[in-house]
Amino acid sequence: MVNKPKVFISHKDQIPGTPGNYGEDAVSAVYDMLAKSIESIGGIKSIIKPGDKVVLKLNACWPKLPDSGVASDPRMVAALVRYLKKNTEAKSVTIVERASIGADTFAAMKMAGIYEAAVREGVDEVIPLERDLRVKVRIPGADLLTQEVHMPKSVFQADKVIYLAKMKTHKVATVTLSLKLAQGLLPWSEIFKYHKRDIELKIVDLLRLVKPDLAIVEGLWPMQGQGPGSPYKEDLIKDFNTFVTGTDPVAVDAVSSSLMGFDPMFEIAAIRKATQDGLGEGRLENIEVMGAKIDDLKRHFRRGYISLIGMHPKIRTYVSGSCKGCCHFTRTGIEPWLADEDKMKDFDQVDEITVIVGNNKDVDIRSEHNPPYKYTFVIGDCAAEHKDRGIFLPGCPSLSLHGLMPFIGMTDEEIIKKYQSNIPGEFTP
Numbered sequence: 001m002v003n004k005p006k007v008f009i010s011h012k013d014q015i016p017g018t019p020g021n022y023g024e025d026a027v028s029a030v031y032d033m034l035a036k037s038i039e040s041i042g043g044i045k046s047i048i049k050p051g052d053k054v055v056l057k058l059n060a061c062w063p064k065l066p067d068s069g070v071a072s073d074p075r076m077v078a079a080l081v082r083y084l085k086k087n088t089e090a091k092s093v094t095i096v097e098r099a100s101i102g103a104d105t106f107a108a109m110k111m112a113g114i115y116e117a118a119v120r121e122g123v124d125e126v127i128p129l130e131r132d133l134r135v136k137v138r139i140p141g142a143d144l145l146t147q148e149v150h151m152p153k154s155v156f157q158a159d160k161v162i163y164l165a166k167m168k169t170h171k172v173a174t175v176t177l178s179l180k181l182a183q184g185l186l187p188w189s190e191i192f193k194y195h196k197r198d199i200e201l202k203i204v205d206l207l208r209l210v211k212p213d214l215a216i217v218e219g220l221w222p223m224q225g226q227g228p229g230s231p232y233k234e235d236l237i238k239d240f241n242t243f244v245t246g247t248d249p250v251a252v253d254a255v256s257s258s259l260m261g262f263d264p265m266f267e268i269a270a271i272r273k274a275t276q277d278g279l280g281e282g283r284l285e286n287i288e289v290m291g292a293k294i295d296d297l298k299r300h301f302r303r304g305y306i307s308l309i310g311m312h313p314k315i316r317t318y319v320s321g322s323c324k325g326c327c328h329f330t331r332t333g334i335e336p337w338l339a340d341e342d343k344m345k346d347f348d349q350v351d352e353i354t355v356i357v358g359n360n361k362d363v364d365i366r367s368e369h370n371p372p373y374k375y376t377f378v379i380g381d382c383a384a385e386h387k388d389r390g391i392f393l394p395g396c397p398s399l400s401l402h403g404l405m406p407f408i409g410m411t412d413e414e415i416i417k418k419y420q421s422n423i424p425g426e427f428t429p
């Protein structure tokens, strides 16, 4: 291979402060690391031309504090905005993001300290994508997104796009790095429609449409285990102090996932598929890796776990035939309780919670569940044949217990009403 994509690994044993409590010394340290990395892959002038409108897509999925490791690290955001303002003649630098289903993006960026960091460094605009205008497009050669999708005008009309992704494991997509960052470009109703088994096809289809000019995967304080928003304290990795930079997002993700202890072409379907389709290079032997050495930094990030079986002695589950979609949202709803001893005291008030997910034709639901216990949830359209056994939460995927867990003490009608307010409406352009 003649032209191997260049990827730079930046690492420092110590970066001052934390994401939520830092000073100028931290921003300067990250700035210097960033400047060296961009220079090594060819320099910013080869990427951004005078007068370019630059859009920077980052990660702020839920309103969480900076030290939770859920969103982009404000030290990195500050350093990157400062770098772009100082070293380019871009017409404008705009930050965009769309938080996870139902969350307010402005609130997420403010709580994570991102908004304040970006404004302090002179960013020109911050656009929450749920408020942006949309452009209707078809994706040539799409495998999954074969219908028209609605892309944000700010991104579609930008001259240059930069992805600043957070390094995290992901219960459904295995990892969430720069390729997966693109799904935040879709409106909620469209992301939700394709959030099932083949999430990786969605991610690769989005890469056919938007190929970032610069991709950075930031792992200053990355997340392992039950990402993308793990509630478990042990899933936060403090002071990994590493980020990965390149112009080929597939190569950047391959190197990033290697640092997390994955075999990118074997374990990360989106990297494999994007490489097969000629959208980038995921084979490490075909990437020119510079900077720190993968073998010196590599660690085994705990993998995300999607199964609902054995979550808690009081939660009985029937999951035959279910796919990742409903399991993901069900775990995401229950886990904040499992991770919090105080919240778990609620469980003292119930005998048992039963969860039926997916097509359960082969499962013999035991007679004592018929009639069901008070808290029996039938989750997802393909479990509909059991809907009379408990509270039916439809959808494909169903948002299931996502945001519903404080249901103890509520009536069935109250639970259903709350559930319905969770469901994203159809997107109307």
Ligand code: SF4
Residues within 6 Å of the ligand: 196, 321, 322, 323, 324, 325, 326, 327, 357, 358, 359, 379, 380, 381, 382, 383, 395, 396, 397, 398
């Ligand atoms: S309803 Fe069935 S197919 Fe749809 S996401 Fe849920 S488990 Fe998967």
